[in-house]
Amino acid sequence: MATPLTVSPLARPLPDLATVEGVRLSAVAAGIRYAGRTDLMLAEFVPGTIAAGVYTKNLCPGAPIDWCRQALKTPTARALLVNAGNANVFTGRAGRQTVEDCAEALAAHLSCPKDEIFLASTGVIGEVLPPERIINALPAAQQGLSADHWEQAARAIMTTDTFPKAARRDITIDGTPVRIQGIAKGSGMVAPDMATMLAYVMTDASLPQDVLQTLLSRFSQKSFNAITVDSDTSTSDMLMAFATQQAQHSKITDADAPALSEFRTALQEVLQELALLVVRDGEGATKQIRIDVTGATSDISAHKVALSVANSPLVKTAIAGEDANWGRVVMAVGKSGEPADRDTLAVGVGGVWIAKEGSVVPNYDETPVVAHMKGQEIDITVDLGLGSGSATVWTCDLTHGYIDINGSYRS
Amino acid sequence: MATPLTVSPLARPLPDLATVEGVRLSAVAAGIRYAGRTDLMLAEFVPGTIAAGVYTKNLCPGAPIDWCRQALKTPTARALLVNAGNANVFTGRAGRQTVEDCAEALAAHLSCPKDEIFLASTGVIGEVLPPERIINALPAAQQGLSADHWEQAARAIMTTDTFPKAARRDITIDGTPVRIQGIAKGSGMVAPDMATMLAYVMTDASLPQDVLQTLLSRFSQKSFNAITVDSDTSTSDMLMAFATQQAQHSKITDADAPALSEFRTALQEVLQELALLVVRDGEGATKQIRIDVTGATSDISAHKVALSVANSPLVKTAIAGEDANWGRVVMAVGKSGEPADRDTLAVGVGGVWIAKEGSVVPNYDETPVVAHMKGQEIDITVDLGLGSGSATVWTCDLTHGYIDINGSYRS
Known part of the structure; x- marks a missing residue:
C-alpha cells in the first residue's frame, strides 16, 4: 500500500473537461491493490476509431506493452482498459495469460475482435496480476460508461500521482470544429524514452492511422521524451492517441496537410501540457x-x-x-x-x-x-x-x- | 561552510599506517574555506621519484587537472600540493594563474623545476581561489614535513568526507621488501570515469614511469572506475601514483614482469580498498x-x-x-x-x-x-x-x- 501522499505544491487543477464524440469512459474499484479508491479505467470507442501509439524502449517491457504493440498492427480500436496497482511486468507466462484473458473477456462484452482491445497496467513490478478481479469488474465498468467521466478516468489510473492530469484543445480542421483531449499519469520512474508513463489522447478528428501515428511520434519527442523525474525509464511507458472519425471535415491523407495546421499545434500543446503535469507531480517535487x-x-x-x-x-x-x-x-x-x-x-x-x-x-x-x-x-x-x-x-x-x-x- | 556531518555508519578505521621511504608529508590550516581544520596537504618526494596519473574525463576540468596533465609529460615529481575547500574549477584565467603561482612558489621552496610540482584542489566550483593563502602557508607546510604524517595528510584533503581513507600493502619484488600505501578522499560527485575523486598511492618501488602508468591505468578500471555514489562525474577527479625508487630490487622494465606479481596484486588491492572507502563514505550512505x-x-x-x-x-x-x-x-x-x-x-x-x-x-x-x-x-x-x-x-x-x-x- 502506498503511503498517503500530500498533494504536490506544483499541482494544477483539471482544465474544464468536455466530451469527445465517440468516446465513453468509466472508472470502478476492482480491488487490485488499493482500498477505497477506483483502480480500473475503461474507455470505449465508437466502431471505426483508429489508434496510434508509442511505447517504452525499456528492454524488459511489461506484458501489456507487448500486447499493445501486437494489437496496433490492426489500427482499429474499440476499447482501452487500464488498471493501477500492479504493472504486470516481469510476470512471465502468467502475465501473458492475464493480458490474453482480460482482452478476451472485454472483447466478448463489446462483441469485437480481441485485437481491438488495448490494455495497460501500472504499479508494482514482478507480482502476478490475477485476471479475475479485472474480469469480474468488467460488467460494472461497462454499465458505468459515460461521455462525461473524464475526471473519474484520470483518477483511476493514478499510482503515486498526487493529482489527476488532463489537457484539452478545441480547434478546427478546414472550418469543422474538432476536439483533442487527453489524460496522463506519472510521478516516479519517469524518464520516458520514445513514450511516456501512461498518456491517452482522444480526438473526434477523422484521420487515417498513418497520419495520427506520424504526428504522435513526432510530437512525443519534444513533450514526453523531453521530461525526466529520476532518470529511470519505466517498463510500462505508453502514449496512445485515439481518433473516433466523428468530425465531418475534409478527407486528410497527409500529416503535413495545411488543413491540419491548427490540429498539429493543438496536439503538440496537449502532449506538452500533459508531460509537464507529470513533471509537476514528480515524486517529492517542489520546483x-x-x-x-x-x-x-x-x-x-x-x-x-x-x-x-x-x-x-x-x-x-x-x-x-x-x-x-x-x-x-x-x-x-x-x-x-x-x-x-x-x-x-x-x-x-x-x-x-x-x-x-x-x-x-x-x-x-x-x-x-x-x-x-x-x-x-x-x-x-x-x-x-x-x-x-x-x-x-x-x-x-x-x-x-x-x-x-x-x-x-x-x- | 559545510554542515557538520555525522560519521558514516559504514566508516572504517584507518589501517596501521607506516612510512614509505622517500616520502614526507605535512598538513596545515591555510584558511581557504574551513575554520578550525587543516585544509592544505603537502607531500614531498625524494629526487628521482616518478609519477603516474589518470584524470577526469569530464570535459570541464579544473585548472589543476590541466596543470597535472602537462606536468606529467616530465615524469619526475618532487611534490604534491592539495587544498580542500575550493576546487579551482571554471575559474578562467584567474584559476590558471593561481595554479602557476602556487607551483612556482613551491618549486622555489624545494629548489626544483616547476613541472615537478603536482597540484590538486577540491571543494566548491566556480569561485576564484586566491593563491596568497596557499603561498603564505608553504613555509609552515615545509617545516612540518614528516615521514609519519600520513593520517594528517588523509584528513587535510577531506571535504564532505566523514572519515579519512587509507590503504597499505607490504610485499616483495624479487625478495626485496616494498611498500604501497595510499590515501583518498571522496563522498559526493562520485562517478569516476577513468580516474577518481582524489587518490594518491605512494611506493618505494623502483619502477620506470611507463610500468607504473600502465599498472595504474589498468587497475583503475576495476577499482575507481567501478564505483559510483551519485552518477555525477567530478571535474576534479585524479588518481596518482608516486614511486620513490628507494627499494633495491632487480631492474624492472615490463609491467607484466613475473617479479611484479605480488606488486600487481597489492596495487590492485590498494586501489580497490581506497575506492570502496569512498563508497562507504558516500554522501548519506547507510549501505x-x-x-x-x-x-x-x-x-x-x-x-x-x-x-x-x-x-x-x-x-x-x-x-x-x-x-x-x-x-x-x-x-x-x-x-x-x-x-x-x-x-x-x-x-x-x-x-x-x-x-x-x-x-x-x-x-x-x-x-x-x-x-x-x-x-x-x-x-x-x-x-x-x-x-x-x-x-x-x-x-x-x-x-x-x-x-x-x-x-x-x-x-
Whole structure:
C-alpha cells in the first residue's frame, strides 16, 4: 500500500473537461491493490476509431506493452482498459495469460475482435496480476460508461500521482470544429524514452492511422521524451492517441496537410501540457525546472546535455535547497560526454548569465538569481558556443519527499 | 561552510599506517574555506621519484587537472600540493594563474623545476581561489614535513568526507621488501570515469614511469572506475601514483614482469580498498551495495548494465528502505540500452535467486532476502543469460542524508 501522499505544491487543477464524440469512459474499484479508491479505467470507442501509439524502449517491457504493440498492427480500436496497482511486468507466462484473458473477456462484452482491445497496467513490478478481479469488474465498468467521466478516468489510473492530469484543445480542421483531449499519469520512474508513463489522447478528428501515428511520434519527442523525474525509464511507458472519425471535415491523407495546421499545434500543446503535469507531480517535487541548451553541435547533442543536467542529483538537490549552484551545472555539462568546451561555455539562471567563457561574469550580482531560486519555476540556460543545436528538457527537484516515497513504496 | 556531518555508519578505521621511504608529508590550516581544520596537504618526494596519473574525463576540468596533465609529460615529481575547500574549477584565467603561482612558489621552496610540482584542489566550483593563502602557508607546510604524517595528510584533503581513507600493502619484488600505501578522499560527485575523486598511492618501488602508468591505468578500471555514489562525474577527479625508487630490487622494465606479481596484486588491492572507502563514505550512505553482472554479451556491456542499476535512484532508495525491490533492478537493466532479454534474465539478492527466465521463481521464500536487506552490505546479482561478459560495480544507497548534504553544501 502506498503511503498517503500530500498533494504536490506544483499541482494544477483539471482544465474544464468536455466530451469527445465517440468516446465513453468509466472508472470502478476492482480491488487490485488499493482500498477505497477506483483502480480500473475503461474507455470505449465508437466502431471505426483508429489508434496510434508509442511505447517504452525499456528492454524488459511489461506484458501489456507487448500486447499493445501486437494489437496496433490492426489500427482499429474499440476499447482501452487500464488498471493501477500492479504493472504486470516481469510476470512471465502468467502475465501473458492475464493480458490474453482480460482482452478476451472485454472483447466478448463489446462483441469485437480481441485485437481491438488495448490494455495497460501500472504499479508494482514482478507480482502476478490475477485476471479475475479485472474480469469480474468488467460488467460494472461497462454499465458505468459515460461521455462525461473524464475526471473519474484520470483518477483511476493514478499510482503515486498526487493529482489527476488532463489537457484539452478545441480547434478546427478546414472550418469543422474538432476536439483533442487527453489524460496522463506519472510521478516516479519517469524518464520516458520514445513514450511516456501512461498518456491517452482522444480526438473526434477523422484521420487515417498513418497520419495520427506520424504526428504522435513526432510530437512525443519534444513533450514526453523531453521530461525526466529520476532518470529511470519505466517498463510500462505508453502514449496512445485515439481518433473516433466523428468530425465531418475534409478527407486528410497527409500529416503535413495545411488543413491540419491548427490540429498539429493543438496536439503538440496537449502532449506538452500533459508531460509537464507529470513533471509537476514528480515524486517529492517542489520546483519545476526548465533546461534550455543552445549552441550545441546538433539538436541531439543539445538534448543529451540537457538530460545530463536534468538527471544530475547534485543539480536537483541544489535547486531543492534554492541554491543557484551553477558549478554543478558546469559539472553536468562536462560529464555528458557531448562536445563541450569550458572556454566557450555560458550558464544562466532565471535569465541572468552567471558564467561566460570559462569563468564567472565580472561584477556578477546574485540578487535577482537568489530571488528566482525562491520561485516554483526555475529556468537554467546553457550555451555551449559551438554550433546551432538546441533542445529543452523539463524536470523537477530532488527532495526528501522522493526518498520518503521510494523507500517505502512497496511495503 | 559545510554542515557538520555525522560519521558514516559504514566508516572504517584507518589501517596501521607506516612510512614509505622517500616520502614526507605535512598538513596545515591555510584558511581557504574551513575554520578550525587543516585544509592544505603537502607531500614531498625524494629526487628521482616518478609519477603516474589518470584524470577526469569530464570535459570541464579544473585548472589543476590541466596543470597535472602537462606536468606529467616530465615524469619526475618532487611534490604534491592539495587544498580542500575550493576546487579551482571554471575559474578562467584567474584559476590558471593561481595554479602557476602556487607551483612556482613551491618549486622555489624545494629548489626544483616547476613541472615537478603536482597540484590538486577540491571543494566548491566556480569561485576564484586566491593563491596568497596557499603561498603564505608553504613555509609552515615545509617545516612540518614528516615521514609519519600520513593520517594528517588523509584528513587535510577531506571535504564532505566523514572519515579519512587509507590503504597499505607490504610485499616483495624479487625478495626485496616494498611498500604501497595510499590515501583518498571522496563522498559526493562520485562517478569516476577513468580516474577518481582524489587518490594518491605512494611506493618505494623502483619502477620506470611507463610500468607504473600502465599498472595504474589498468587497475583503475576495476577499482575507481567501478564505483559510483551519485552518477555525477567530478571535474576534479585524479588518481596518482608516486614511486620513490628507494627499494633495491632487480631492474624492472615490463609491467607484466613475473617479479611484479605480488606488486600487481597489492596495487590492485590498494586501489580497490581506497575506492570502496569512498563508497562507504558516500554522501548519506547507510549501505554499501555490490552489483555483479554476468552473462552479458561483453565485459563492457556488463559494466554499463551494472552502472545502470547502481545509478538508479529507485533501486538506491528501495535499498535505503531495506526493500528487496527486484522489479526496480529489472527496470534498470532494461533501461540501460544494453543487450538484454527479459526471458533469460535472472536477478538475485544476497545470494538468493528471486527471478529467473522472466518471472519470479516458484515458491520464492523472501525470509533470507529480508534478513540480508537489513545488513550493511547488500549484494545484487544479475545474470543476463546471453554471453560470458561480466563486471562488478559498487555503490551506496540514496537517503535523506544525501539531500541534506547537497541542498545546503554551498551556503
